[in-house]
Amino acid sequence: MVHVVLDAMGGDNAPKEIVEGALIALHDSDGVKITLCGKEDAIRSELEGKDYPKDRLLIENADEVISMDEAPVMAIRRKKDSSIVKGLHLVKDKQADAFVSAGSSGAILAGGQLIVGRIKGVERPPLAPLIPSTTEKGVSLIIDCGANVDARSSHLVQFAKMGSIYMENVLGVKNPRVAIVNIGVEEEKGNMLVKETFPLLRNCPDINFIGSIEAREIPNGGADVIVCEAFVGNVILKMYEGVGKMMLSSIKHELMRSTRGKIGGMLIKPSLKGLLAKFDASEYGGAPLLGLNGLVVKVHGNATHKEISNAIKQCESFKKQDISRKIADKIIIKDE
């Protein structure tokens, strides 16, 4: 049984879509137990008239909400009665296995570190979202896209190990190919950080390091685990979103300019929908914050029930595969 705490107040669609996602996950798997953390009244009114297993759905009342524009560390310290702080404490106290939230990224990242705490030996917990790519599984892991800007080479080596464990065990990618983001494929290319990290990754026995990857090869499935510093990871993730959106709106605009285009557009609509599903982040659940003493998952601010229920399933595999112990083993034993 996996016990997941959901931040019922986080994101644009809370609490409605969060509660709905919880109900779907409970329905789909008997191995899931959920605590909805947030304003009890609001949660209860969403649950009204719904049918669900009462023994596997709990409510933890939290009167405060951390908003998107609050300074993260300050908010975590002050709002002791917020859904994020209370939810993370349930994980810290081992009452729950995982915490899932569509709320403030900054607060989730800060709270994960401050409250749940890092696995011994982990220097920085990376945020590791999946992006669509033309690999066999259709996704690659970008690690780190979190708040750890200005990372050091030792951090990147840990990211590579944690990312490998995640892709191998949660996604089922055998011997995942690990690459470091670079501005060329030759070993002498790169900035100081990459030049320092490259030989460390090459000599790391725990991973299948295939060398540098240029950004253009990322959507093209050039690697399963894409290692980079968080600023670069953030740019990769957001360019994906930005270019995709711009292209689709440009295609639409071009098609509307002629009758032929309009008719063609109507015909291709179902195909484009299939394509959009592939690019739909909600298919992959959320981005795990790896290396903590429990799982913390950040889902998109505009997450709907689908992304929430997928994130819960992700927590289930995470627990089943005992990822935290596997990370602890690799980080502690091999690094010390």
Add this chain to the structure above:
Amino acid sequence: MVHVVLDAMGGDNAPKEIVEGALIALHDSDGVKITLCGKEDAIRSELEGKDYPKDRLLIENADEVISMDEAPVMAIRRKKDSSIVKGLHLVKDKQADAFVSAGSSGAILAGGQLIVGRIKGVERPPLAPLIPSTTEKGVSLIIDCGANVDARSSHLVQFAKMGSIYMENVLGVKNPRVAIVNIGVEEEKGNMLVKETFPLLRNCPDINFIGSIEAREIPNGGADVIVCEAFVGNVILKMYEGVGKMMLSSIKHELMRSTRGKIGGMLIKPSLKGLLAKFDASEYGGAPLLGLNGLVVKVHGNATHKEISNAIKQCESFKKQDISRKIADKIIIKDE
């Protein structure tokens, strides 16, 4: 009259497409004079039977070629008789205004600095390509995408000034909006470099600084001049390419899966072609290496005659608008 030296040996399509691009540019404008630099025999055989103004097309023989996989600085130092080294010397010696090459980026960047030299006061010459975006002009300038990784904040401020001058004078964007690439829009967000640079840009009187830009807003036309360190710029540029390519091939693949999709695909083909032209880098000429005592332009390795002739036109505006003097004015007077 602008005098442009073309590297007749650079890129995948040399010398054929280079020579063809030269002939188009000569035909389109009386104000253009061209020197083709490279193996004279190869150039002459391309010119055979062609009609062109002999007084405006010269040949400078260069027996060596710098290949894509040579170490740039070493190649520039050793291959004195290469088309890149000889071509750049013509600019350095003020015999020509500009040098255009589809050859090794590294050699062009290194040669530009070592041979042509920087304008007094310019700390690092940035490479500044245009990318398609939904601005009024349909493009934004990314500065720097060059070899200057691990830049300092003072470099980024100069990039912002040079980029503004270029967009205002060559592209005709009035009071171009300058933004710095960041992982959030709040001023406290960012890595050390961005946090250091942000107040300098805000206090810079010569530019229209609008603050931070997240990568997702770049294709969306969020700014005219996008300032960043070269590693990040390279990732932005290559993600553009990678995501665009992946999306188009995914669309194609999806359409081929059904008869309806196939018919729709045939109908939308002309519209998609219009769209592709918009994404076609060759429309915008090449990427200038700014801040040198003369203009050096890097065009794509797979450049065809269209990109070459557009790059030559770009050199013409650059000279007409006296960009080098304008850069020198802003950098020297304002910085000292």
